[in-house]
Amino acid sequence: MIFSIYIINKAGGLVYNKDYSEGLSKLTSNEYLVLAGTFHGVHAITSKISPVPGSSGIEMLETDTFRIHCFQTLTGTKFLLVADPQQPSIDHTMRKIYEVYSDYCVKNPFQNPEMPIRSEQFDVHLLKLVKSVGGLVVNSNITTSSNPYIVSGAVNTGNTGVSASTASGTGGTNSALQSQTGGVSSQPASQPTITSGPSS
C-alpha cells in the first residue's frame, strides 16, 4: 500500500505532496515544508558523512509501520514514497513515477521547473499509477482504525482494540496492517532505522 508521494525540488522545497490513503494524520502545510526541507538536509548529510567516497544519500527510512523511499534524479529532484513495509517492487513504482513526472510536468509548457506542480494530467496519471500498484484504499472503515502513519508517540491501546474489531469485520487486506499497528502499541517508540545507499 502506498500512503503518500512527495516531490522535493533541488533546493529542498516541497513542490508536490499527495496522500493516497485515508486516515493518515495530516500535517499543516508549514510542517510539510519543514519535513521536505529536513529530509533534503539529512539526505545531503548522509551522503557527506559516508565513510565510502561517492555514496548516494539516504535511500530508505524504515520504521515498523512504514518506509520512506527516496529516489533522486540526475537533476536533483527527489521523489519520496511513503509506503507500507510490505509494498513490493518499489523500484519499479519509482521509475514509473519518474516517467509520469517527466511526461506531464517536464513536457508541460505551463509548468515552471522548481515550482509547485500544478498539472491536472500529472494528478490524473499519478493517481492511475498508484491505483494500479494497489495504493489507494477505497475502504472508508480505515479512517476509524489506528493510523499507521503516526511517527511520534504511542498508539492508544483502546484505539487499537477498536481497529482490531473493524479489521475482523472488514477482513481481508486490512488485517495484516491492523495486527502490525497492534505491535506498535506494545512497544511505543518505533525507532526509525536509516539505511544508507549502496556503498560501492
Place this chain on the structure above:
Amino acid sequence: MSGSTSTTSRLSVMSMAASLPSVGGYTSAASSMYSKRTTTTNILERHLNKTRGNEVSVNAFAFLFSEMLQYTQKRVHGIQDLERKLNELGYRVGIRALDLLVWRDKNSKRETRVLGMLYFIHTTVWKTMFGKQADSLEKSTENEDEYMISDNDPIVSKFISVPKDVSQLNCGAFMAGIVEAIMDGCQFPSRVTAHTVPIDGYPLRTTILIKLDKDVLEREEQLK
C-alpha cells in the same frame, strides 16, 4: 497508465523533420571523421518518399512544441493573441506538409470539391502528421459553411495541462493552422479555429472548426 506515453510511440514525419537532423544523422557526421561513412545517410540526402523509420519521437516533438509555446507566450498579449500566433506557426508547417504530401501521393489528383478536400485532410494529412486518422468529420447543422474535424486524443496537447487562468486556450490552434494552410494551398480559403470539446473518456478531445469563405461555397454551387 498506457505504455505509449514515452519511448514507444512515434510521430510520423512532419515537414519539420526535413530541417531537424536526427540523432542518427549526428552520429554519422561525428564518426565520419574517423571512419568511412556508415549506412545511416544524412537526412537531407534521404529520399523524400521513404517514410518508414523516418518518424520523429513524440517526446522530441513534445519538448519542441513546449518550447514553441513558452517562446510564443513571452511575446504576446492575451490568449487570443497566443492562439493567433500558434495558428501562424501551424500555417508554416502546413504549407510545407502539403507540398510533401502531394509529392508523395502516387496517384494524386487535385481536389475540386469541398468534401473530397476535407476527407483528404481527415485521412491522409492526419495519418502523415500524427500517425492516425482523425476521429470524425462532420458538417455543421447550423451553418452551411462550417465543417468540423475532431481528434479524440490530439498528439500536440498530449502532455499539456492548461492552467485554470488560461482555460480558454486550446493548443490545437497549431493544428488549426496546419489545416488552414492546406485548405488555403488547395484553393479553399477558409478560417480555421480549434475548440476543446471534451466527451466521456476523452478530456482532451479537440474539434477543428473550418469556416469556408463565401466564394468557395459559390464555386461549390456551380460544380453541382
